[in-house]
Amino acid sequence: MLKIHHFKEGIKEYVSKKKGNDFPSYSCCEECGIQKKLYRHGFYERYVFVLSEKKFVNIVVCRYICQNPKCRQTYSVLPDFIIPYFQFPLPSIVELIDKKIEGVPLTEGIRQRATYYFKRYACEKHQNWILQFFRKSGNLDSIPEESIKKAKKLLKMIQDFGESTFLRKSTDTFSNYFMAPSLYQNDEVHST
Ligand SMILES: [Zn+2]
Numbered sequence: 364m365l366k367i368h369h370f371k372e373g374i375k376e377y378v379s380k381k382k383g384n385d386f387p388s389y390s391c392c393e394e395c396g397i398q399k400k401l402y403r404h405g406f407y408e409r410y411v412f413v414l415s416e417k418k419f420v421n422i423v424v425c426r427y428i429c430q431n432p433k434c435r436q437t438y439s440v441l442p443d444f445i446i447p448y449f450q451f452p453l454p455s456i457v458e459l460i461d462k463k464i465e466g467v468p469l470t471e472g473i474r475q476r477a478t479y480y481f482k483r484y485a486c487e488k489h490q491n492w493i494l495q496f497f498r499k500s501g502n503l504d505s506i507p508e509e510s511i512k513k514a515k516k517l518l519k520m521i522q523d524f525g526e527s528t529f530l531r532k533s534t535d536t537f538s539n540y541f542m543a544p545s546l547y548q549n550d551e552v553h554s555t
Contacts, residue, residue, distance in 0.1 A: 392429040394436035401427040414455035424510045443527040489546045494531045
């Protein structure tokens with residue numbers, strides 16, 4: 364099971380502190396409901412590409428396990444600048460979508476990546492999911508009907524809300540996360 368946690372550090376500090384980061388503790392297991400602290404259960408590493416630095420960095424992900432011998436559910440705790448299963452971190456993805464919407468010229472490798480993320484972001488089902496989150500949060504801003512204007516407005520709402528906060532809170536609200544495949548897989552999407 365994945366959990367998304369807010370660390371005080373930004374991506375750079377998180378990377379440099381490695382296993383010395385201030386990892387959270389959890390007092391119960393969501394799977395079986397037992398009120399016992401989840402045990403820390405080691406780490407794994409994954410690479411993410413940081414656009415602003417134009418390089419891959421190594422992210423340490425802390426794992427936990429439920430103490431209940433009948434459950435033994437494991438958890439991975441991702442920092443909230445990472446979208447589960449995405450190679451680019453959240454700020455880089457938002458930046459690429461933004462540039463795509465604004466028509467900013469992009470270099471060859473990045474252009475394909477931006478198109479790929481934009482298609483997922485802008486599909487109707489995913490846009491409605493984002494809007495549903497803001498409506499639930501009490502944001503009643505009017506939303507343009509035209510698709511690019513709508514995509515732009517929703518991205519602005521995410522940026523104003525704080526993209527990491529948006530990722531965390533929308534995940535908690537819907538048990539699904541920003542850019543999750545299940546939110547666009549019914550639409551015709553081709554990778555580039
Ligand atoms: Zn459990």
